Amino acid sequence: MKLLSRPATRGLSGTIRPPGDKSISHRAAILGGLADGRTRIDGFLLADDTLATLQAMQSLGADIQRSDDQVEIIGQTLQAPRMDINLGNSGTGLRLLTGAICGHPDLFGQRLRLVGDESLSGRPMGRIIEPLQRMGASITSNEQRAPLLVEPKPLTGCTHALKIASAQVKSAILLAGLQAQGITRVNEPGISRDHTERMLPDFGIRVQHHSDAVELTGPQQLQHSVVHVPADLSSAAFLLAAALLVPGSDIRLQAVGMNPSRDGFLRIVKGMIADDRLQLQPTAESDGREPMADLQARYADRRTGTTIAPELVPLAIDEFPLLMAMAATASGQTVISGAAELRVKESDRLAVMCRQLQTLGVELEERPDGAVVTGGPIRGGAVDAAGDHRIAMSLAVLGQVAQAPVEIDRAEWIRTSYPQFVEHMNQLGANMAWVD
Ligand code: S3P
Numbered sequence: 001m002k003l004l005s006r007p008a009t010r011g012l013s014g015t016i017r018p019p020g021d022k023s024i025s026h027r028a029a030i031l032g033g034l035a036d037g038r039t040r041i042d043g044f045l046l047a048d049d050t051l052a053t054l055q056a057m058q059s060l061g062a063d064i065q066r067s068d069d070q071v072e073i074i075g076q077t078l079q080a081p082r083m084d085i086n087l088g089n090s091g092t093g094l095r096l097l098t099g100a101i102c103g104h105p106d107l108f109g110q111r112l113r114l115v116g117d118e119s120l121s122g123r124p125m126g127r128i129i130e131p132l133q134r135m136g137a138s139i140t141s142n143e144q145r146a147p148l149l150v151e152p153k154p155l156t157g158c159t160h161a162l163k164i165a166s167a168q169v170k171s172a173i174l175l176a177g178l179q180a181q182g183i184t185r186v187n188e189p190g191i192s193r194d195h196t197e198r199m200l201p202d203f204g205i206r207v208q209h210h211s212d213a214v215e216l217t218g219p220q221q222l223q224h225s226v227v228h229v230p231a232d233l234s235s236a237a238f239l240l241a242a243a244l245l246v247p248g249s250d251i252r253l254q255a256v257g258m259n260p261s262r263d264g265f266l267r268i269v270k271g272m273i274a275d276d277r278l279q280l281q282p283t284a285e286s287d288g289r290e291p292m293a294d295l296q297a298r299y300a301d302r303r304t305g306t307t308i309a310p311e312l313v314p315l316a317i318d319e320f321p322l323l324m325a326m327a328a329t330a331s332g333q334t335v336i337s338g339a340a341e342l343r344v345k346e347s348d349r350l351a352v353m354c355r356q357l358q359t360l361g362v363e364l365e366e367r368p369d370g371a372v373v374t375g376g377p378i379r380g381g382a383v384d385a386a387g388d389h390r391i392a393m394s395l396a397v398l399g400q401v402a403q404a405p406v407e408i409d410r411a412e413w414i415r416t417s418y419p420q421f422v423e424h425m426n427q428l429g430a431n432m433a434w435v436d
Contacts, residue, residue, distance in 0.1 A: 002435045003392060003411035003422065005399025007380075011248025011299060012428040018236040020045035020069060020229035021257045022417050023167070023195050024290065026053050026092045028227040030100055030175070031203050032073035033057030033064075037224030039203075041071040044229055048416040049090035056085045056097055075224070080110035084147070087116045089346060089389075089416045092168055094120060095128050096196075098148055099172030102137035103155035103179035115147045119346050119387060128172045131160045135173075135180055155180035157218055164341060165190035165314040167261075170214070177218050178205065185215035192314050193261045198289045199227065228285070230257035230292040234318045235418045237265050238393045241326055242430060243297035244269070244277060245401045251428055253295045255285040264316025268308055268323060272330055273300035303330040305375055310338025317341060321353045321394040327373040328362040329401055336370035346413070347388040356383040356395055360402065380404025389413045393421055400430055407435070 025045040030053065032039030044050065046069055054071065058064045059081040063074040078101070087093040094116055101107055115121070126144035133139060135158055138151040157180040160173055170186045174196055177184025197207050197214050204223035208215045236256045243249040258280070270278060277300040280293040305327055308316075316323065320342050327334030342349040354366040361379035365372045380402045385392035392411035399406030412434075414421050422432045 033062035035222035078106035107152035157182035265319035305332035
């Protein structure tokens with residue numbers, strides 16, 4: 001489906017609570033399904049990706065009840081479903097679930113097939129298969145890609161030194177470690193999001209933290225818990241960017257997750273605008289584990305390009321399509337490096353985003369691990385989101401400040417993470433519509 005984003009005719013204003021955090025919702029669904037007793041999740045993200053994970057847990061035997069965004073899960077003895085487990089578009093769902101089941105004693109002697117859509121079936125899975133196999137897992141793949149055939153077996157803990165900072169890989173290993181005999185340790189070359197290790201203690205799991213590593217000793221059984229899911233900073237970022245770009249805007253976003261391993265976008269954007277344009281305020285809601293804040297964003301008339309430090313890349317990994325869009329409207333150049341991981345997300349985000357920005361008249365240079373984007377006027381035109389939700393939303397934001405409408409093809413994938421995106425944008429005063 002096509003999304004038409006027409007230049008905004010007035011500043012954006014109002015207050016929105018963006019949807020629940022995607023990463024935290026996936027983890028809560030998986031841990032709740034593995035735990036003994038009744039787990040309650042408040043603020044669960046109701047989007048294709050996280051609903052696929054919830055459904056996967058149900059197909060494995062968990063008893064699940066849902067009323068709007070409140071979910072109750074009662075873990076049961078796991079059983080292998082007769083059908084494939086379909087994780088749709090979700091790399092997080094597929095990778096974390098593979099880790100969780102590959103050594104689960106309830107499933108010994110059974111075979112499970114995990115599949116995904118075309119995009120997910122093209123993404124690299126060797127990064128989880130290799131470490132899980134070192135622990136004793138039996139996983140057969142299609143040349144290191146999905147479908148994955150898992151035959152759960154007893155595992156042994158070991159130390160893993162990751163080559164890339166990846167929360168998905170770290171989490172898959174830790175979830176496998178829950179069932180493994182002995183110590184499972186993950187050393188990371190940089191910081192990646194730490195939601196798994198923050199959430200595990202709430203489910204009664206003892207986790208040791210070291211300066212560059214996290215470890216746990218298995219086997220350990222999860223106990224039921226209550227999870228409050230903050231609003232997703234990665235979704236909030238689109239509204240926030242639109243407010244910074246559209247003249248006269250002043251918006252407030254409520255209860256947004258502020259986990260320091262996720263806030264790279266805010267840190268980078270603060271280097272592009274005057275301080276007072278983006279402010280954090282204490283939120284009425286709070287949770288012991290995951291920090292949150294209300295965010296106020298106002299039109300930033302002066303936005304300048306920046307050089308993004310490679311250490312910040314994992315902390316803002318999902319926000320790069322949006323950062324590239326913002327860079328295209330800033331004065332001067334923005335330099336992105338150390339971001340080759342963007343090439344193996346829901347699409348090759350560097351290549352796709354560079355091509356679409358060029359179509360809109362943006363001057364840039366694509367590099368193997370990044371890009372140099374030169375800001376200037378944004379022409380309108382027809383672009384293609386290549387079935388990538390974050391690219392679709394980034395281009396839609398850009399359409400609000402383009403010289404003419406921006407029509408975005410293959411944008412319906414927005415539903416994988418933020419089904420209410422268009423509704424929320426229009427509620428704030430933006431000008432977007434779905435067209436056939
Ligand atoms: C995620 C981790 C990130 C991110 C993805 C969600 C997670 O991937 O891009 O959208 O929930 O663990 P990597 O850990 O592979 O960088």
